[in-house]
Each structure stands twice: as C-alpha cells, then as structure tokens.
Amino acid sequence: MIFIQHRTLTLTKKNLLLLVLFFLAAQLSIAQSKTGSTKAKAPVGKTSTAKPASTATKPATQQAATPAAPKPAEKLIWQTPAMQxxxxxxxSQQYQQAQQKFREAAAQGESDALYFLGRMHQYRELKYDTVQIDTLIEIQNRSRFFSANTDSARYYYEMALEQNSPLGHLGMAELMVLRSDEDKQNFLQKMRAAAVRIREKAVEGDAFSNRMLGSMYYTGYGEMKDLGYAFNYLNRAANKGDIVAYTNLANLYLDGEGVEKNREKAIFWLKKGVESGDREALYTLGLLYEEGTMGEPNFDDARKLYRQAISKGSVSAYEQLRYMNQTADQKLxxxxxxxxxxxxxxxxxxxxxVNTTAIPDDYEAEELHGRTPLMNTLYIPLLLEDYGVIYQPEVRPLMAGILLRNGANVNAQDSDGRTALHHTVAGARINNSxxxxxxxxxxxxxxxxxxxDLNIKDKEGNTALTAALHSTSGQHLGIMELEKLLASGANPNIQNNEGKTPLILACELNSNFEIILALIQAGADPKLRDQSGKAAIDYTSHENVQNILMAAGSPTKQQ
Known part of the structure; x- marks a missing residue:
C-alpha cells in the first residue's frame, strides 16, 4: 500500500479509489501521478536540475535471476515462524512463496497474514511471475493486463478484521472511495488504527513495517507528516532488504526530501532495485536514462528498462514507452x-x-475538438467516450493551477466554441459526492x-451557465455551481441560438425549485421568449413554479 510515489503517469486506475486521494501504494503497482490526491507531494525527482554524470552507466537488460530463498530474521517478530x-x-518480492507461507500462517491463527493475502491481490503481486514483454503489441487487452482483483482483496481484508487484525483497517482504507468529509474521517480513523500495529512491528525490526511507517510520515496519514522521520524509516526498510523501499529511498535522495540531495546514492538504490527486478525501480531508472539525468539521453536503454517494468506490471512504463517519440506539445x-x-x-x-491543440499520435482530431490542455484537464468525459481517465479528486485543481500559472488562456475556445468554464461544468458528474x-x-x-469571461457563448449560443443546467438536467446536484456563476456575474438573460434563456431551459428541464428561485433572484427575466414564442412559464406544469414566475412579472401561461 502506501504512499511513496515515483515519476509516474496518471492512468485509469481504481474506479475512484480514494487511496488515490490521499496516498499511493508503496508498491505503486498501478502508478499514479503525484496528485492533489496524494495530498503530500510525492517524491518525484526533479531530474532536469541534476548535473549529468560524465559517463552513463549501462542498466541491467536481462530479467533478474530468481533469488535464493531469503533468510528470515533471527528474532521472531511475528506470531509464528511461518509468518516470519x-x-x-x-x-524480497518472491510472491508465490510468500503466498504459500501466508496461507500457512493464517491457518495457524496469524490474522495479520490475511491482510497480506488480500494485499497481493489488490496490488497485482501474483500476476507477472512468468510475463516477458518485448513489444507493446503483445499487450492486447491493457485493462485486463493491469487489472487488480479487488474483490479477493476485500474478502481477505474483511476476514482479517473479523479475526482482530489491525492491518485489516489498512486494507479497507486502501479500497475506500471518498465522497464526503465523513468518508475522509472514516479513512483517517482506519489509517490511525492500522498505524498502531505498524509502529509496533517497525520498532521490533520488521522491514515492511518500517517502510509503511516511513510512508505514513511522508504523507501525514496515520502519523504526523515529517520528512526526516520518513527518510529514517525508509532507510531502515531498504537496509533490511525491503526491495520496494529501494525506489522510495532513491526518490527521497533525488528530491532532497528528508535528506540532502544525492544523485549517486539515488542511482545506487535504483540499480539495486533493478537487479531485484522491481517494476518501479526499472521504470524510474528508465526515466532517468530517457531524460539524460545521468549523461546524454539513452533511449535504447530506457526502452529496455521500460519493457522489463511492463513485464512486472508497471502501467507507468507502459505509458512512457508509448509516448517516448511524441513532441513536447503532444506530451502536454x-x-x-x-x-x-x-x-x-x-x-x-x-x-x-501551454495553449497547444496538437494531436497526439494515438488520437484523432475529431476526438479532441480542438481543446487546449486546460480544457482537457477540466473536462470529465462521459463514460461512452473512449479516452481520458477516471475522475480522481483534487487532481484537476492542481493541474489547472499549473497551467494557468504558466500562461494558459482561460478564455480560449475549442472548435465548438466552448471555453474552460464550459468544460468544467459540462462533463460527467460524480453523483452523491x-x-x-x-x-x-x-x-x-x-x-x-x-x-x-462567464458570458462567452459556444457555437450553439450557450454560456457556461446554460451548460451547467444541461449537465445537471437542472437538478439540485449543480446548485453550488449555479450560485457561484450567478454571484460572479453570469448573465441569466443571455439567449442561445434557439432563443432560450437559462430560466427557460430550467423550466423545460423541470428543474429543482431552488434552481428556478436562484435564477429569478439573480435577475432572470421571465418575460423573455424563445424563437417559438414561448416564455419560461410555458415550459412548466408545476403550480408553485408558475406562481414564482408570475410574481416576477411573467406573462400568463399560453393555453
């Protein structure tokens, strides 16, 4: 699970798993971007600022050899020798053998073993033992290749809780979808409950628990945020042989978080991870080769490392390999x-x-409608559209801020005449959130x-206010957006190409009573008529709405 993020690409992952909102799995099996989702910034190395080495070191290009059976710690940290x-x-990422021993430990009453059985399903740690990818063509079903078995994970997490394992709370937190402040509080409670057991085992010397505790200090979830403590615990985990911690530690060295920047030490730990076949180490070192952090860019070695990472299940490497040859505008x-x-x-x-409308190689112009990066960032495509990613909380504000600070034109219009405001309010909705x-x-x-500009019209004559009504079908779901637009100066009397005002449209959509009232209070004129000669009152059969309209000066309803 948790939380140190590497140089990753944002991809469709976890149907809104709220894990994405606050932290990423240390495994980072399905790699995500350092989102607002991850409230703390993930340790992503700023490779462009590092001084290049005089010579580039060749990466390992062969699959890591099968490691010998690891030697368990001499001190019994867990309840049973099987768990140890x-x-x-x-x-050491020997997951098939680990699964066998976890089952044995669970049968002996070690309830924490159930969490790990679930974890291996959630983070796809059992899928790639015999996979080798030479070309992307071999991945014919991307979603299936990278999919996690969350149903099995939930089964084991719930069983762990039934048998009083605090780590069951950790698993259930990882599966959560946060739609409200109450969900967030529930999530934090689960994290704190799990942190008790994690700290206990970390103090006793367990490598995995040291990694988890370091990750908690990094994000501030389960423990108070402290990058110095994060480094200390991740360093302990790495030195105790936790392979995932190698890349976590390398990223801290690359970014100088909790420790002084040290590229040589970062590369040492990445190469150690590569030798062990860790997908995040393979991906991250590949990215350093591609970006030329260790000398001149070395695309051939980067590709080799990416392919090995994909064989281990790295979504980040898959996306990076697909887009290596795109222009900077296309990548944006x-x-x-x-x-x-x-x-x-x-x-x-x-x-x-920053305002490019370039078309990436894998897309068609008609798919993107001439949208700028700001529009693409804000727009949540409907499920029927075959591009984009599943909504992740807090990512859009983060990215919009980056683009706007870099000069994005907030009033640019796409080929349909829509602006960033239109796209913010006109996409798919996340219900009950x-x-x-x-x-x-x-x-x-x-x-x-x-x-x-709140009053720019698209080619159909619709402003952002009208687009918001269309998107929510005029229901209470969009009342906060509507009130914000009106309070900020959106004109409620602008007519579209059919002559419909927001008030006429609201009545036509059988809008919520609050929507009608908000428009009237903002100055919507009920006397205006569309091109068919109808006023707002002619589109509603609700007596209370008709009374409001009449009180505001509406003409009598046509018979």
Missing part, C-alpha cells in the same frame, strides 16, 4: 487528457506550448480569478 518466513519472501496534451501533473510539468519544462461539488466550485473560483 512469509515476510522474508514478501519483502496527453498529460492533460490523462490528468498527470508530473508529465504535465515535464512537458512544460521541455518548452511545450460532496467533495466533487466542492471541487467544482473551487475550479470556478480559480478560473474566475484568472479573468474567465
């Missing part, structure tokens, strides 16, 4: 579609045009701060 052996296999567009802050910043550092609605208002605030 299982943990030794687990931290891809980053905005995939909502990947890390890739976005790297494309901007490569002098990408208080946090989503709060994020929508936050985005509107940001765009308005950067002088967004």
């Amino acid at each position: 052996e299982a943990m030794a296999f687990y931290i 567009v891809i980053a905005s579609i995939n909502r990947n802050p890390d890739m976005l910043e790297r494309a901007l550092k490569s002098k990408a045009n 208080q946090l989503f609605e709060q994020e929508q208002v936050q985005l509107l605030d940001t765009l308005i701060k950067y002088k967004a």
Whole structure:
C-alpha cells in the first residue's frame, strides 16, 4: 500500500479509489501521478536540475535471476515462524512463496497474514511471475493486463478484521472511495488504527513495517507528516532488504526530501532495485536514462528498462514507452487528457506550448475538438467516450493551477466554441459526492480569478451557465455551481441560438425549485421568449413554479 510515489503517469486506475486521494501504494503497482490526491507531494525527482554524470552507466537488460530463498530474521517478530518466513519472501518480492507461507500462517491463527493475502491481490503481486514483454503489441487487452482483483482483496481484508487484525483497517482504507468529509474521517480513523500495529512491528525490526511507517510520515496519514522521520524509516526498510523501499529511498535522495540531495546514492538504490527486478525501480531508472539525468539521453536503454517494468506490471512504463517519440506539445496534451501533473510539468519544462491543440499520435482530431490542455484537464468525459481517465479528486485543481500559472488562456475556445468554464461544468458528474461539488466550485473560483469571461457563448449560443443546467438536467446536484456563476456575474438573460434563456431551459428541464428561485433572484427575466414564442412559464406544469414566475412579472401561461 502506501504512499511513496515515483515519476509516474496518471492512468485509469481504481474506479475512484480514494487511496488515490490521499496516498499511493508503496508498491505503486498501478502508478499514479503525484496528485492533489496524494495530498503530500510525492517524491518525484526533479531530474532536469541534476548535473549529468560524465559517463552513463549501462542498466541491467536481462530479467533478474530468481533469488535464493531469503533468510528470515533471527528474532521472531511475528506470531509464528511461518509468518516470519512469509515476510522474508514478501519483502524480497518472491510472491508465490510468500503466498504459500501466508496461507500457512493464517491457518495457524496469524490474522495479520490475511491482510497480506488480500494485499497481493489488490496490488497485482501474483500476476507477472512468468510475463516477458518485448513489444507493446503483445499487450492486447491493457485493462485486463493491469487489472487488480479487488474483490479477493476485500474478502481477505474483511476476514482479517473479523479475526482482530489491525492491518485489516489498512486494507479497507486502501479500497475506500471518498465522497464526503465523513468518508475522509472514516479513512483517517482506519489509517490511525492500522498505524498502531505498524509502529509496533517497525520498532521490533520488521522491514515492511518500517517502510509503511516511513510512508505514513511522508504523507501525514496515520502519523504526523515529517520528512526526516520518513527518510529514517525508509532507510531502515531498504537496509533490511525491503526491495520496494529501494525506489522510495532513491526518490527521497533525488528530491532532497528528508535528506540532502544525492544523485549517486539515488542511482545506487535504483540499480539495486533493478537487479531485484522491481517494476518501479526499472521504470524510474528508465526515466532517468530517457531524460539524460545521468549523461546524454539513452533511449535504447530506457526502452529496455521500460519493457522489463511492463513485464512486472508497471502501467507507468507502459505509458512512457508509448509516448517516448511524441513532441513536447503532444506530451502536454496527453498529460492533460490523462490528468498527470508530473508529465504535465515535464512537458512544460521541455518548452511545450501551454495553449497547444496538437494531436497526439494515438488520437484523432475529431476526438479532441480542438481543446487546449486546460480544457482537457477540466473536462470529465462521459463514460461512452473512449479516452481520458477516471475522475480522481483534487487532481484537476492542481493541474489547472499549473497551467494557468504558466500562461494558459482561460478564455480560449475549442472548435465548438466552448471555453474552460464550459468544460468544467459540462462533463460527467460524480453523483452523491460532496467533495466533487466542492471541487467544482473551487475550479470556478480559480478560473474566475484568472479573468474567465462567464458570458462567452459556444457555437450553439450557450454560456457556461446554460451548460451547467444541461449537465445537471437542472437538478439540485449543480446548485453550488449555479450560485457561484450567478454571484460572479453570469448573465441569466443571455439567449442561445434557439432563443432560450437559462430560466427557460430550467423550466423545460423541470428543474429543482431552488434552481428556478436562484435564477429569478439573480435577475432572470421571465418575460423573455424563445424563437417559438414561448416564455419560461410555458415550459412548466408545476403550480408553485408558475406562481414564482408570475410574481416576477411573467406573462400568463399560453393555453
């Protein structure tokens, strides 16, 4: 599970798993971008600022040899010897052997073993033992290749809780979807409950628990945020042979978080991870070769490392290999579609045009409608559309801020005449999500701060206010956005190409009573008629709405 993030690409992962909102798995099996989702910034190395080495070191290009059976710690940290052996296999990434021992330990009453059985399903640690990828063509079903078995994970986590394992709380937290402040509090409670057992085992010397505790200190979830403590515990984990911790530690050295920057030590730990076949080490070292951090860019060695990482299940390497040959502008567009802050910043550092409408190689122009990166970032495609990524909380505000600070044109229009405001309010909705609605208002605030014109019409004559009504079908779901637009100066009397005002449209959509009242109070004129000669009152059969309209000066309803 948790939380040290590497140089990763944002991809469709976990149907909104809220793990993405606050932390990433240390395994980072399905790699994510360092999102607002991860409230703390993930240790992503700023490779462009590192001085290049005089010579580049060749990476390992062969699959790591099968390691010998690890030697369990002499001191019995866990309840049973079987669990002790299982943990030794687990931290050395010998997952099949670890699974066998975890089952044995669980049968002997070691309830914590159930968490690890679930974890291996959630983080796809049992899928790639015999996989070798030479070309991307071999991955014919991307979603299946990278999919996790969350049902099995939940089964084991629930069983762990039934048998009083605090680590069961950790697993259930990882599976959560946060839609409200209450969900967030529940998530934090689970993390704190698990932290008690993790700290206990870390103090006793368990490598995995030291890694987890370091990750908790890094993110501030389960423990108070402290990068110095994060480094100390991750360093202990790495020196105790926890392979995943190698890359975590390398990223701290690369970024100088909790420790002084040291590229040589970072590369040492990455190469150690590569020798062990760790997918995140393979991916991260490949990225350093591609970016030329260790000398001149070495694309051949980067590709070799990416292929090995893909064979181990790295989604990040899969995406990076696909897009290596794209221009900076194309990469910026891809980053905005995939909502990947890390890739976005790297494309901007490569002098990408922040307002580009470039078409990446894998896309068609008609798919993207001439959208700018800012529009792509804000827009949540409907499920029927075959591009983009699943919504992740807090990523859009983070990326919009980056783009706007770099000069994104907030009032640019796409081929349909829509602006960033239109795309913010017009995409798919996340139902029953208080946090989503709060994020929508936050985005509107940001765009308005950067002088967004609330009354620009698209080619159908619709303003952002009209687009918001269309998107929510005029129901209470969008009331916060509507009120923000109106309070910020959106004109409620602008007519579209059919002559419909927001008030007429609201009545036609059978809008919620609050929507009608908000429009009237903002100055919507009920006397205006569309091109068919109808006023707002002619589109509603609700007597209370008709009374409101009449009181505001509406003409009598046509018979």
